[in-house]
Amino acid sequence: xxLQIMKxxxxxxxxxxxxxxxxxxxxxxxxxxxxxxxxxxxxxxxxTDTGDAATTLPELTADNSYFNVYVNGVLQMEDLLTYxxxxxxxxxxxxxxxxxxxxxxxxxxxLEITNFAPTSEATINT
Numbered sequence: 001x002x003l004q005i006m007k008x009x010x011x012x013x014x015x016x017x018x019x020x021x022x023x024x025x026x027x028x029x030x031x032x033x034x035x036x037x038x039x040x041x042x043x044x045x046x047x048t049d050t051g052d053a054a055t056t057l058p059e060l061t062a063d064n065s066y067f068n069v070y071v072n073g074v075l076q077m078e079d080l081l082t083y084x085x086x087x088x089x090x091x092x093x094x095x096x097x098x099x100x101x102x103x104x105x106x107x108x109x110x111l112e113i114t115n116f117a118p119t120s121e122a123t124i125n126t
Contacts, residue, residue, distance in 0.1 A: 025111040035097035042092040064116040
């Protein structure tokens with residue numbers, strides 16, 4: 001009988017679920033903001049997807065989340081933004097408006113928060 005490599009007979013399957021939770025919050029700018037300045041939006045000033053006043057802003061899950069901010073439909077640079085989660089009236093969003101930039105009154109601001117709760121299950125057959 002010739003020589004042959006001996007190996008284990010194993011098969012495996014991996015099932016991964018990313019389970020995203022997406023929350024969106026909306027705000028309409030009330031006054032002209034001219035840079036260099038900041039626009040501070042408290043948690044309670046946001047509206048939810050249903051049009052109700054927001055009561056909390058969600059925590060960001062460590063290493064499994066991100067947030068986006070759109071001003072008048074345009075995605076903004078992360079270094080201009082400070083997000084703080086919190087309960088009613090606590091926490092919020094701060095947008096740094098650089099020198100030479102403006103946000104006019106009635107401009108919509110959308111805060112989009114995505115948290116993931118990933119799970120995985122491995123099935124190994126020998």
